[in-house]
Amino acid sequence: MSKQWEHAGCSVSLKLLDNGIQIAWDEEDVEVTSWRDVLGATAKESELTIDLSPYNKHGQRFLENIVVCSQDKALVKRYEALICYYARHDFINALPEEEILTKIEVERKCLVLINPVGGTGNALKMFKQVKGIFKAARINAIVKLTEHAGHATELAMELDLKLYEFVVCVGGDGLLSEVVQGLMKRKDWSDAIQLPLGIIPGGSGNGLAKSMIKHVKEEFYPENCAYLIVKGSPQPIDMMTTRNETETFISFLSLAWAFIADVDLDSETYRFLGGLRFTVSAVAKVLSRKRWYGTVSYLPADNASSVSQYQHKDGTVLTPNFLPPIQKAKDSVPKGWKTIKGPFSFFWATSAAYPSSDCYLAPQAHINDGYIYIVVVPENVSLLTQAKLLLSLETGKHVEYPQVQVIKTRAYQLHRDDSEYVSVDGERLSGSTIQVEIHRGLGRIMSLPL
Numbered sequence: 001m002s003k004q005w006e007h008a009g010c011s012v013s014l015k016l017l018d019n020g021i022q023i024a025w026d027e028e029d030v031e032v033t034s035w036r037d038v039l040g041a042t043a044k045e046s047e048l049t050i051d052l053s054p055y056n057k058h059g060q061r062f063l064e065n066i067v068v069c070s071q072d073k074a075l076v077k078r079y080e081a082l083i084c085y086y087a088r089h090d091f092i093n094a095l096p097e098e099e100i101l102t103k104i105e106v107e108r109k110c111l112v113l114i115n116p117v118g119g120t121g122n123a124l125k126m127f128k129q130v131k132g133i134f135k136a137a138r139i140n141a142i143v144k145l146t147e148h149a150g151h152a153t154e155l156a157m158e159l160d161l162k163l164y165e166f167v168v169c170v171g172g173d174g175l176l177s178e179v180v181q182g183l184m185k186r187k188d189w190s191d192a193i194q195l196p197l198g199i200i201p202g203g204s205g206n207g208l209a210k211s212m213i214k215h216v217k218e219e220f221y222p223e224n225c226a227y228l229i230v231k232g233s234p235q236p237i238d239m240m241t242t243r244n245e246t247e248t249f250i251s252f253l254s255l256a257w258a259f260i261a262d263v264d265l266d267s268e269t270y271r272f273l274g275g276l277r278f279t280v281s282a283v284a285k286v287l288s289r290k291r292w293y294g295t296v297s298y299l300p301a302d303n304a305s306s307v308s309q310y311q312h313k314d315g316t317v318l319t320p321n322f323l324p325p326i327q328k329a330k331d332s333v334p335k336g337w338k339t340i341k342g343p344f345s346f347f348w349a350t351s352a353a354y355p356s357s358d359c360y361l362a363p364q365a366h367i368n369d370g371y372i373y374i375v376v377v378p379e380n381v382s383l384l385t386q387a388k389l390l391l392s393l394e395t396g397k398h399v400e401y402p403q404v405q406v407i408k409t410r411a412y413q414l415h416r417d418d419s420e421y422v423s424v425d426g427e428r429l430s431g432s433t434i435q436v437e438i439h440r441g442l443g444r445i446m447s448l449p450l
């Protein structure tokens, strides 16, 4: 064993293997750190610092480093380049070593938008907690705090798309939604929406961050979300045309009506209660025995297997494939669609498994499977059943109740009394008719393969 390196005063051998970085003190004393936990490396003279992000017993990632030294400075430089490359790329399918070493390293730069008032107002503190992960992965993070509602939309509309590799939102789903609206309002929207986004959960709902982290079997901590961004690559994410008679909105997560939307709205009254406000508002709503009247029509998933990628008409407009013209939607439902009428006890549609971090609403859903999952209870249920259903949302067990229908679709429309609250990715949408159609893989998000 050739020991060209020193670690903590001992001679060691350092090897880059297909399963990770191996440090061996002798034949028996060998330690391998998986490439999955390696973020990068920095050479300084004869010293090589290898930055790692392993996890503790709770699955929370943290920063750690190994420092090794060699008198051979060319070797130190060589290992720096190779480790940085293997930390980002698949080792087995990697380029030959000599090719990696001749590659000119391009600076990785991202824009980080922080909503200082999102959730409990902790987003800035949260970013400070995770920014070392960006540095260790050699990503230059340019930070901007949003100054008012709508600011992220303005920034996304003006953004030079060539400036950043990706844009990270430290805030809730509402902040990411603002960025998406800004990108989609641009003339070059079809290029702009390909700008990869990332999310660190500094809001209240944080549904997208939770859905992504669960898909890749990581635990839901800000550090793990940052890790997912820096170790990840752009992955497709579905987005939805969501429209009423007068406006079109692009959503990526959910539409809540009935019980959930009302609880969300009413909880504002109880803001002084902090995190408890949702529970208090939910209990009050269950006891009120309110039911919601309306009609839901949808295209069954089986009838739509061949299409619903997205189309740009004349290169300018994002055009739905399945939705009927909204003006006629009230009087006729397209052929092959199904309709269910209320009273409803529950209605929540989502394209991700978790529309909110504490609700495992659609266990089957995947953010790029091209489907929307409408979870609906189209009947009156007893107070006890309703309470049980709501309590089982956290674990996803609600889908086992016979009263719960999970409808898989690519397009649907909802008619209901306009005075009733509907929220789309946390934002209010009015109109007595609302139509939604999913566009598979319209956007991109930074993650390990989903």
Ligand SMILES: Nc1ncnc2c1ncn2[C@@H]1O[C@H](COP(=O)(O)OP(=O)(O)OP(=O)(O)O)[C@@H](O)[C@H]1O
Pocket: 115, 116, 117, 118, 119, 120, 146, 147, 148, 149, 150, 151, 170, 171, 172, 173, 174, 175, 176, 178, 202, 203, 204, 205, 206, 207, 425, 426
């Ligand atoms: N500086 C600011 N002052 C006031 N409002 C802001 C500011 N920056 C952003 N906002 C608004 O805050 C809204 C909500 O933000 P965000 O989504 O980050 O948090 P949240 O609503 O608590 O979380 P979630 O959307 O996950 O439920 C955004 O839609 C945006 O319009």
